[in-house]
Amino acid sequence: MSLDEIKIGGMGASRRRVEDNRFIRGRGNYVDDVVLPGMLHMEILRSPVAHARIRSIDVSKAWEIPGVRLVLTGDMMATRNLAWMPTLSYDTQAVLATDKVRFQGQEVAAVIADDPYIAKDACEAIVVDYETLPVIVNPDQAMASGATLIRDDKENQPDNKVFDWEVGDRPATDKAFEEADVVSEIELHYPRSHPSPLEPCGSIADFDRSTGKLTVYMTTQAPHIIRAAVALVAELPEHMIRIISPDLGGGFGNKVPVYPGYVISILASILTERPVKWIEDKTGNLISTGFGRDVYLKGQMAVRKDGKILGVRMHTISDHGAFFSDAQPSKFKIGLMHSAFACYDIPAAHLTAEGYYTNKAPGGVAYRCSFRVTEAMFFQERMIQAAADDLGMDQAEFRRINLVRDDDFPHRTPFGFLTDSGQYGKCLDVALEAIGYEQFLKDQEEARKNGRYLGIGISTMTEPLGAGNSREYDILGIKMFDSAELRVHMTGKAILRTGAKTQGQGHETTWAQIVAHELGIPADDVVVEEGDTDTAPFGMGTYASRSTPVAGAAVAMVARKIRAKSRKIAAHLLEVSEEDIEWELGRFYVRSSPDRGVTIQECAMAAYSNMPDGMEPGLENTAYYDPPNLTWPFAAYVATVEVDPETGVWDVLRMVAVDDCGVRINPMIVEGQIMGGLTEAYAMASMQFITFDAEGNCVGSNYMDYLLPTAWETPGFELHEVVTPCPHHPIGAKGIGECATVGGPAAFVNAVMNAVEHLGVRNIDMPLLPDRVHEAIATRSDISGAPPVRTDAP
Amino acid sequence: MYPSRFRYESPTSIEEAISLLEEGKGEAKVLAGGQSLVPMLKLRFASPELLVDINNIADLDYHRFDADGSLHIGALCRHEHLEKSADISARQPTIAAAAPLVADPIVRTRGTFVGSVCHADPQGDWASCMVALDGYIVAQGPNGRRNIPVRSFVSGPFQNVLAYNELAVEAVIPAPQGTALGGYMKLERRVGDFATAAVAVAVDMSGGKVTRAGIALTGVGGTTVDASDAAAALVGGSLDEASIAQAAELAASVAQPRSDHRGSASYKRHIISTFTARLLGSISESNERAA
């Protein structure tokens, strides 16, 4: 009799998260919890100004403070060739400033002392003489003729442009526009945001001269990439570098890049021969580490009268801050922006992109998204709504006409990706049915007569999750695949390690469920370990929703290798030939007499005690998985809102989310991911942005100004599922970690716009703060751009 | 959090606290709920040499209505106690309406009403309630106690008139002249946010007429704004559409909002007028219902 898969915590079990046991007891082990003997503490002095030449740095007063062990400046880093470091996007970034500071919050000096109080006091004692320079805070200023050159450190950098890039078919797109009945246009700004994980970044570098080994505890989502980077930057032999990423208090893309603090702590440990701990504070995290978005998007859609979309043009202008340190696949300068419109059947598309340097923090990271797909999908769904309005067509109907049909797969997207599966129409129908679409439209009309503004917004999208394949995806030339290593012990218990790195996603729970599904070993018997480069197999880490599509697939594949070996052992134990063996969950049996069988645990014991002649002992294996394609989950999000015409305050009435992420390993965790993502989507739509005043001062440098929504204002979410298994993934799963953050914002914004469209308002840029909504209503006009930092007198 | 070095004392009596303040010679700071002071220490905006923690002084953690109807709030009375007390919600509608809107639930368990008034943040919610209600602070120093009306207590943004050796021991809200009606409306971007703009209204009514009125505005000036003309215009009359509209307009006209990332000046002014009208409208409704 086969095992009950749900009972052993296999696929489909909403198994409780095993990691929560330690987290809710306060027994997590984060970088800041690690205390090493003799450890020193490092504090970074940051620039108070956004753009200035450094005339001098006087550290003498800092050295005088008792307990100070080392004071580092850019000049001292330079003697070790470490004043600058390469970024993940083939640019360079200052570790400690030598010539100029280029954004407020840039690292200028570091103090290493006996305790963090002393280090902080000493930082305050450092005197820096700045000669301020004109400040550039947006691409418009950056591209203006005569604009101050931000990157005068670079050769062949005559202006502030980072790149020009294009993709798609221009002639075909031009032709589509010639044939159009209606050409619709929209222009948007996706404001700068910040992943703001609960735990800021930090590291403890521990260089042991006697062994030559450098151990670094580090808040990183990608420990192996960091090891490679350290080997290349610090010129240390790779086998003498051990990166340990212990428990992470969230990452959301923020912990992918290499930060100056890591590098400085490493040099400080080498120089002091003591462990050096650096823990960034919240403000440091917000003002200096990888941000998200900050893109101006505009485009046009060519549409036929009957609702058929013929072509799309897109143009993006992105603001990268002072250094191009986006974390993204090398080939694509503006990430996967060209995944836009992937769920629609559109024959022609063309995208041009320009990137600019500004005097703002660097590091356009994939904040809970697969490299700029958030901006792409937001633009897509706002464009779709605008085109439906221009056509005078119902927005749901317009989507239905253009969504790729179930029998159209595999389907080539407008920019050339290949999607492979989905039931887009069904997801939309489930969502509309759940929200009561027809009834809402009637209620909306009634309400308008009484001066009440109701609105409904739809967002439908598929996004590319799970980079690689290795043909197209690499970071700094390192191909994007992933790995898993499974060791089954004698008693049938096991340890699994992967090249991914959990930071809240629940890998310790779900990976064990995949093993349970493949081998019938109860999930509770499998311990999962990630993040230590000395023990984990090589992998590219966790971001871009890639863990389940890539590392998760590797887990299934390595379990299958273990099963294949176990089958041989079973044949030996049952004294039949392998061809006569059948498998059911957790057990091999003889086909002709099913009650003669051995369990997977018995096979494990035999692997160490009674293996067949000529067989290698043990039951361990490793699998590297290079996915044939990305995975393409689909989502339909529908929000309803009421806007108070007098104040511009809007409330979410309902939010329905239909997600198709293929087979769900742990439905509870999937739902948690969706709810978290929708919360972030709501935050982006309603309140969240980082902006800069004309002097480049960051507004949003603390959590009183950079708003994370609380349980109080976050609306309730109603979740539904549709399951279309991924055809190429070994267990049929697709990525899900980011769908809701990516697709959610447009649903909220479309809903608010739908509520005020009868006033002729077509667009309000995010965040839809009440004053912006009110202004749009009062003036009956669009509100564009980043929320200005107004300084006019009363 | 790594503040500058400071000495810490935790007196158990008011007198002991005052002598420590005396000793500090102006370089000492009182620590009450710490919800404003501790963030300032963290950011090193404040670097006092001495912290006088008053949390271990007995008998400061109270609020009570005296027989004459006045409300007394001790220096250690937390926001949360005002939020959750039945007598407040039954008898003091302005405070009852503001309490759940001050900061967030976590901050409310620690922060004190008196500390908030002492902090004199132009965006502080309690200062507006105090102004609307004609409240005063009881200060105690080496030479005894004195009463300071809230209007003269706050001397500027984050400044009050307490001498360096004085402790605010309680806040007092005088008895109403008739039925105490009132409310507080606050526009915030998120729970725990300071007001984009907020309005405190306190109206005493007797026989359908307004006997006393106070209107104060939060977040729209360098200090709490006393909309005294708007309030005065209500006294002696009934609350009808015309008087409400007039008060709303007068209140908006004395607001001195600045444009910032919370909103434009004109929007904040508009909110003041909208909220004043909404508050007075619902006061008028509830008065009619009661009549």
Ligand SMILES: Cc1cc2nc3c(=O)[nH]c(=O)nc-3n(C[C@H](O)[C@H](O)[C@H](O)COP(=O)(O)OP(=O)(O)OC[C@H]3O[C@@H](n4cnc5c(N)ncnc54)[C@H](O)[C@@H]3O)c2cc1C
């Ligand atoms: C996240 C957050 C959100 C907040 N949001 C709001 C909000 O929306 N609205 C709002 O009004 N407030 C808000 N606050 C502030 C909060 O209400 C504080 O509790 C209050 O302002 C100060 O009270 P406290 O007891 O914490 O004072 P403390 O922080 O202990 O002291 C504040 C100041 O007053 C002085 N002081 C305190 N008590 C006395 C006394 N008895 N005598 C003399 N001097 C004294 C101190 O020396 C110090 O200078 C917020 C605070 C936080 C942390």
